[in-house]
Amino acid sequence: MTDTLEYNKEDFELDVVSHFKNFTATEFKGFIDVEVRNNSTTFKGAVLRGTISYKTGRIWWLEQSEFCSRTKITKELVASTTWKLNTALKRVATGNQTVEEYARDRLEEVEGKLSDGEINESTYTQSCDWTKRRREVVEALLDCCSCCPTGTTTFQSSPTLRVPCLPCEWNTSATCVGRLR
Numbered sequence: 318m319t320d321t322l323e324y325n326k327e328d329f330e331l332d333v334v335s336h337f338k339n340f341t342a343t344e345f346k347g348f349i350d351v352e353v354r355n356n357s358t359t360f361k362g363a364v365l366r367g368t369i370s371y372k373t374g375r376i377w378w379l380e381q382s383e384f385c386s387r388t389k390i391t392k393e394l395v396a397s398t399t400w401k402l403n404t405a406l407k408r409v410a411t412g413n414q415t416v417e418e419y420a421r422d423r424l425e426e427v428e429g430k431l432s433d434g435e436i437n438e439s440t441y442t443q444s445c446d447w448t449k450r451r452r453e454v455v456e457a458l459l460d461c462c463s464c465c466p467t468g469t470t471t472f473q474s475s476p477t478l479r480v481p482c483l484p485c486e487w488n489t490s491a492t493c494v495g496r497l498r
Contacts, residue, residue: 322457324478329396332454333403334371342369352405353398360394364402367395393478400480404458416459420452
């Protein structure tokens, strides 16, 4: 099982947030309501705003200069919850297939397009490389339990979000320490 997933800004956008750009705000809000049941309306709104900000080109990220500890914790929680939503979406997308089977199906589709002349060799190679990279990312995502994520950030060379895989129900007796803004 994967212990920790690490994301810099570009990886987080590519591997996590970008998958929500085709959802309408209403669809995504419904998805949040289903998957993030036990959180406050304020927090669910922060997750929705973070995703909408991405869709409108205003990329929120864990920039050190703007952080007070409250802002940092809020952004870490929003980011790790967005990660959780992405993982849930991946589980739905792959359905009963393994990640390997899902990737193989995508590669077969690309091979079919190449043989039909819909794409050229260069596009075929790029599509195969993309599918292989996506398979690696999705395998790592689905190898983690997403029921109780939490994130931490570090600022060594560039801001990095770390999402550890924690035991299920690790925070069942936790209580809210204050309102998130």
